[in-house]
Amino acid sequence: MRGIPVNGNLGSPRIRRLVASAITLTAAMGLAACGTSGPSGSSTDSSGKGLTMWALNDQTILKESVDAYNKDHSDEKITLRLFANDDYKQKLRVAFGANQAPDIFFSWGGGALDDYVKAGKVDALTAAGANTDRFTPSVMRSATFDDKVYGVPANGLAPVVLYYNKKVLSDAGVEPPKTYADLLAAVKKLKGEGVTPLSLAANSKWPTLMYLEYLLDRQGGSEVFSKIASGDTSAWKDASVTQANQYLQDLSKAGAFGDNASSVSYDQGASTALLYTGKAAMEVMGTWEYANIVKAAPDFAKSDLGYTAFPTLSGGAGDPDSIVGNPSNFLSLNSSTKNKDAALTYFKDYVLDDSQVDAYLAAGSVPPVEGLESKLAAVSSSTDKKWLTFVYDLVRKSPSFQLSWDQALPSDQADPLLTNTDKSFLRQISPADFGANMSKAGS
Amino acid sequence: MTVTVPTRHGRGSGLLMAAPALLLFGLFGLVPLVGVVALSLADWDGLGSIGWAGPANWGSVLTDGATWDALGLTVKVMVVSWLVQTPIALALGVFQAPRGRGRALLSVLFFLPLLLSAVAIGLTWQALLDPSFGIGATPGLHWLAKPLLGSPELALYTVIFVIAWQFVPFHALLYQAGIRQIPTALYEAAALDGAGPVARFVHITLPQLKYTMVTSSTLMLVGSLTYFDLIFVLSGGTGGPGTATRVLPLAMYITGFQSHDMGRASAVATLLVVFGLGLSLLTTRLSGFTRMDSRQEGM
Numbered sequence: 001m002r003g004i005p006v007n008g009n010l011g012s013p014r015i016r017r018l019v020a021s022a023i024t025l026t027a028a029m030g031l032a033a034c035g036t037s038g039p040s041g042s043s044t045d046s047s048g049k050g051l052t053m054w055a056l057n058d059q060t061i062l063k064e065s066v067d068a069y070n071k072d073h074s075d076e077k078i079t080l081r082l083f084a085n086d087d088y089k090q091k092l093r094v095a096f097g098a099n100q101a102p103d104i105f106f107s108w109g110g111g112a113l114d115d116y117v118k119a120g121k122v123d124a125l126t127a128a129g130a131n132t133d134r135f136t137p138s139v140m141r142s143a144t145f146d147d148k149v150y151g152v153p154a155n156g157l158a159p160v161v162l163y164y165n166k167k168v169l170s171d172a173g174v175e176p177p178k179t180y181a182d183l184l185a186a187v188k189k190l191k192g193e194g195v196t197p198l199s200l201a202a203n204s205k206w207p208t209l210m211y212l213e214y215l216l217d218r219q220g221g222s223e224v225f226s227k228i229a230s231g232d233t234s235a236w237k238d239a240s241v242t243q244a245n246q247y248l249q250d251l252s253k254a255g256a257f258g259d260n261a262s263s264v265s266y267d268q269g270a271s272t273a274l275l276y277t278g279k280a281a282m283e284v285m286g287t288w289e290y291a292n293i294v295k296a297a298p299d300f301a302k303s304d305l306g307y308t309a310f311p312t313l314s315g316g317a318g319d320p321d322s323i324v325g326n327p328s329n330f331l332s333l334n335s336s337t338k339n340k341d342a343a344l345t346y347f348k349d350y351v352l353d354d355s356q357v358d359a360y361l362a363a364g365s366v367p368p369v370e371g372l373e374s375k376l377a378a379v380s381s382s383t384d385k386k387w388l389t390f391v392y393d394l395v396r397k398s399p400s401f402q403l404s405w406d407q408a409l410p411s412d413q414a415d416p417l418l419t420n421t422d423k424s425f426l427r428q429i430s431p432a433d434f435g436a437n438m439s440k441a442g443s
Numbered sequence: 444m445t446v447t448v449p450t451r452h453g454r455g456s457g458l459l460m461a462a463p464a465l466l467l468f469g470l471f472g473l474v475p476l477v478g479v480v481a482l483s484l485a486d487w488d489g490l491g492s493i494g495w496a497g498p499a500n501w502g503s504v505l506t507d508g509a510t511w512d513a514l515g516l517t518v519k520v521m522v523v524s525w526l527v528q529t530p531i532a533l534a535l536g537v538f539q540a541p542r543g544r545g546r547a548l549l550s551v552l553f554f555l556p557l558l559l560s561a562v563a564i565g566l567t568w569q570a571l572l573d574p575s576f577g578i579g580a581t582p583g584l585h586w587l588a589k590p591l592l593g594s595p596e597l598a599l600y601t602v603i604f605v606i607a608w609q610f611v612p613f614h615a616l617l618y619q620a621g622i623r624q625i626p627t628a629l630y631e632a633a634a635l636d637g638a639g640p641v642a643r644f645v646h647i648t649l650p651q652l653k654y655t656m657v658t659s660s661t662l663m664l665v666g667s668l669t670y671f672d673l674i675f676v677l678s679g680g681t682g683g684p685g686t687a688t689r690v691l692p693l694a695m696y697i698t699g700f701q702s703h704d705m706g707r708a709s710a711v712a713t714l715l716v717v718f719g720l721g722l723s724l725l726t727t728r729l730s731g732f733t734r735m736d737s738r739q740e741g742m
Binding site: 086115121202263265267412413418419422423426 | 488490570575588589590591592593594678679680684685697698700703704
């Protein structure tokens with residue numbers, strides 16, 4: 001906040017005081033403007049027939065589908081705007097509140113999308129209108145509310161897996177961990193070698209949450225969070241929630257994340273870099289990380305990158321094949337759009353069409369489309385084929401695919417969830433406090 | 444400074460001249476303020492319809508420990524920022540005031556941080572302070588490879604340091620201008636009386652700078668009360684680690700735009716306005732700024 005200092009005679013004391021208050025108020029009122037600034041997303045172009053679409057700036061393959069659509073429909077083009085991850089959700093919400101939302105928008109499905117559905121901002125899609133039958137049913141669940149579908153998947157399956165640096169592990173004489181006990185033992189050995197056992201971008205908070213999601217699923221089974229997601233906040237007090245936090249804190253206490261994890265933010269790419277530069281041995285992250293690694297360090301991806309499912313917990317009630325993460329991202333239709341037919345044409349004929357599926361597979365990402373075996377077999381790069389088959393099998397044999405908690409819950413619980421996760425990770429609260437705080441925040 | 448006695452005619456034309464500013468202030472200051480106070484009594488998630496909540500938002504904001512924690516952090520940022528920035532800005536101002544080519548060049552360099560946007564500064568410092576790939580990775584600087592932004596104990600002070608880096612140049616500029624206005628005759632007279640550089644600084648420069656100091660302090664205190672963008676960027680938008688840097692404006696943003704509780708966020712915003720107004724009235728009153736009597740009487 002800067003102001004221009006006023007020197008000299010300002011007239012009567014009353015006016016002076018008024019001016020002083022005015023300066024203060026103007027400074028304070030800067031607050032009211034927060035979040036509404038920035039380019040406004042006008043909903044249509046001048047012809048009134050075009051569409052606008054918002055997505056994240058790493059969605060370069062999705063952009064190709066828009067380009068293909070625009071080539072065939074030069075009279076009603078889609079204008080695509082891409083945004084950075086961390087602030088996208090707020091931007092979209094404000095745009096909807098101000099009736100300046102795009103015609104087609106990108107989301108994670110789950111509770112955040114349901115907010116828009118409940119407010120009547122999103123149109124339901126029919127199997128015939130948007131050809132939704134070609135997608136994997138377990139994935140479609142994240143965008144289905146009251147038996148109606150509100151989005152089409154727009155990119156690859158994104159379960160969370162454990163990546164590792166083969167060279168660092170073998171230098172330390174450690175096998176890729178299969179169980180939590182293996183993981184703890186590996187942490188001790190790797191620490192002795194002077195590397196960070198697990199690279200974690202704790203500054204962004206949601207990467208830390210991935211551990212809790214898996215640990216709870218392994219410990220208590222997928223039912224515990226299903227209960228919470230359905231609105232039963234007392235389920236946060238389940239003993240398995242406390243136990244999951246205990247496991248996370250044990251890892252942290254053992255030095256699994258090094259000293260610097262809470263300084264690392266995901267969007268800056270440092271947590272990825274720690275893994276491929278060999279400063280860290282392992283990282284728990286979504287499958288999109290594979291493409292990031294291939295882009296940043298192609299040689300490392302070919303020779304030294306390993307990956308496996310998140311470790312199992314002996315004595316846990318959960319199915320060891322269950323996975324968590326983002327089933328997919330979705331594209332949804334703003335109910336106030338002027339050109340619904342054009343949007344549906346785009347959904348039906350361009351989103352995850354044949355060339356899009358090929359493009360995703362070539363980029364190391366498995367799209368949630370049924371019957372991919374023949375396409376997988378035809379992938380030419382052996383590095384990619386191994387990875388794609390791993391992801392495809394992981395999803396196919398999983399009895400449950402839990403959507404990330406911060407996306408699954410209504411958006412007013414996302415901040416308490418992330419803050420309490422961070423506090424648990426920092427050991428500022430006890431394992432039992434986590435569930436107690438969350439059950440309070442949810443009610 | 445001459446004192447003009449306001450005449451009836453003079454006062455009328457003064458109001459006329461203030462009209463454009465007052466109009467803008469009313470439109471962009473008072474109208475949104477009324478809106479925020481009204482919203483603080485409402486229940487709105489930013490999407491659906493706005494419902495009446497009465498005093499419920501106020502009750503939950505005022506009884507929530509997190510609000511008071513955030514206020515405590517805000518006061519800490521305010522006080523520590525003032526303690527850090529004022530002496531440095533004063534010293535730089537004293538250094539920059541005399542004319543000279545070397546000083547002018549350095550002044551330009553000192554001024555640079557003020558020209559950068561807070562977001563650019565935040566991203567730059569975040570990258571610089573990264574313990575694995577930032578300046579801490581440079582040979583000889585390994586002692587800097589600490590989680591400066593990641594440790595709950597250090598993060599707030601790191602943020603205060605970056606804020607100071609951004610704003611010290613502005614306050615130094617204020618002091619530089621203030622010092623240049625002091626008549627050289629005062630220094631000459633003091634020198635004749637045998638006052639050394641320190642005595643001249645203490646007995647002439649400092650008293651003559653009183654109003655500059657009040658201006659600078661008011662801007663600094665009220666500015667830190669509402670400071671948001673840099674802290675937002677440095678903490679990855681979360682006020683973390685934990686809630687170690689979640690100052691009141693950031694808590695307001697998170698309540699409003701991440702949890703989508705516009706009613707509670709507006710209540711916090713109103714609190715901030717009240718604190719800001721009170722603070723600036725208090726500083727100007729305690730310091731005698733409102734009396735605005737001349738520091739050069741008898742000159």
